[in-house]
Amino acid sequence: MHIMEGFLKPEWCAFWFALATPVVIYGAWRVKREIEKDPKAKSLLAVSLGFIFVLSALKLPSVTGSCSHPTGTGVAVILFGPSVTAFLSSIALLYQALLLAHGGITTLGANTFSMGIVGPFFGFLAYKALKKFSLPVAFFSAAAVADLTTYVITSLQLALAFPAFPGIEGVWISAIRFLGIFAITQLPIAVVEAFLAVALLRNIKAYSPEVSTA
Amino acid sequence: MSESLESVQVRSRKLIDGPIKVWLVIVALPLILIDLHVQLIALILFSALSLHASKYFLKLITVPLSFIILGVVVIMFTIDGKEIASFYFLKITDKSLETAINTLLRSFSAISALSYLVLTTTLPEFLSAIRIKGFLKEIMLLGYRAIQVLIEEFETLRISADARLGFSGIKKATKTTSMLSYILFLRAFEKVEKFERAKEARCYSGNFPILKFENKNSVFAISLLALLALGLLV
Structure with a gap:
């Protein structure tokens, strides 16, 4: 769920940038520390960045007939943890804007906030909570929760920018309308992506046990 | 995908070139967000620039435009x-129509500016223009390289799976x-090891070299920006 270039008014662009930047900087700081400890981590991070980019560019068949794509962040957060995911997805989102004109530079803050920070964070919480009971369930819910939270946050961001009428109540009404409309495509996508994440992560666990998950 | 894009970027006709074009777009984008007149001027100028740069412009904007129109x-x-109009339970009102048209114009205008950047600037050139340094530059450049390798890899895998009817039906897909x-x-993990070895074999010491890029037609770029700023005053 990318918010396209120019879709938000300048004050909202600035607001989401202000919210997203500290988290991304913290992620960058963590990455830097990692690199200083082990210079080999650089290549690993670079390839993870490529993996996130390609994963989010995968096309999934969706019900409406159009092609939609998963965010890939549900998988990323299990493999790399929330702060590194925030840092890497902010770069992946910038690259999507600069290579595909998908998303945008002015809306980078808003997109990073929903797709790179809040969505993966809640996915991570779901994963941590369910890990003890059953791994596949934890994988499934991590990806589904990450996807759904991203969709809820994006709807809220759009509702704040385009309230039905001025005031808090207008925002809520708008949010409910956006949630209702986007549910048509986002709910099936979340389910498909969650199945995809389970299959992918189970393969990784089964055949590459040396890869550690958070 | 990005391989063909890179050749488009290199071959496109650049009326304005060098770091100044990156800054032109970066400064123009916030101006576009602010004011209606700027949006109109920018939409015309940047669309013309992008179309002149490469015919690929029309293909590039189809996906973003359809998302914008949907939104x-x-x-x-x-x-x-x-x-003012209604279909079943959906209503169009005077205010919603006004907001929709404003958003449409703002988005189209911003996308046209962004696409000039996309069509004419390779990522290393972008990174050198914004003078990124240190580990960020390294990770971003290595990441860019990894993206290209992985996309190529993925394309090969996808074609061979498709040839075996791997995408017939939603479940199978x-x-x-x-x-x-x-x-x-x-x-990807195999590539990490190869990356490491290739870097060491070339005496890599943590500094990823980028070409230096020269400014071209900076006067034109500045007057374009001045024109946009004029739109702000009107």
Whole structure:
């Protein structure tokens, strides 16, 4: 769920940038520390960045007939943890804007906030909570929760920018309308992506046990 | 995908070139967000620049434009006001129509500016223009390289899966996609090791070299920006 270039008014662009930047900087700081400890981590991070980019560019068949794509962040957060995911997805989102004109530079803050920070964070919480009971369930819910939270946050961001009428109540009404409309495509996508994440992560666990998950 | 894009970027005709074009777009984007006149001027100028740069422009903007139009249609039915038209339970109001048109113009204008950047600037050139340094520069450049390698890899895998009817039906397509992404994940880790070895073999010391790029037609770029700023005053 990318918010396209120019879709938000300048004050909202600035607001989401202000919210997203500290988290991304913290992620960058963590990455830097990692690199200083082990210079080999650089290549690993670079390839993870490529993996996130390609994963989010995968096309999934969706019900409406159009092609939609998963965010890939549900998988990323299990493999790399929330702060590194925030840092890497902010770069992946910038690259999507600069290579595909998908998303945008002015809306980078808003997109990073929903797709790179809040969505993966809640996915991570779901994963941590369910890990003890059953791994596949934890994988499934991590990806589904990450996807759904991203969709809820994006709807809220759009509702704040385009309230039905001025005031808090207008925002809520708008949010409910956006949630209702986007549910048509986002709910099936979340389910498909969650199945995809389970299959992918189970393969990784089964055949590459040396890869550690958070 | 990005390989062909890179050749488009290198071959496109650049009326304005060098770091100044990156800054032109970066400064123009916030101006575009602010004011209606700037949006009109920018839409015309940047569309012309992009179209002149490469015919690929029309292909590049189809996906973003369809997303924008979809989003604007949603906005059109969301905002309350005086009703002017309705379909079943969906209402278009005077305020929603106004907001929708404003958003449409703002987005189109911003996308045209962004696409000039996309069409004419390779990522290393972008990074050198914004003078990024240190580990960020390294990770971003290595990441860019990894993206290209992985996309190529993925394309090969996808074609071979498609040739074996791996994408017939939603269920099969999902299964195939999950298998492909796992193989891609394995290949990614293989690539990490090869990366390391290739870097060491070339005496890599933590400094990723980028070409220096010269400014071209900076006067034109500055007058373009001045024109946009003029739109702000009107």
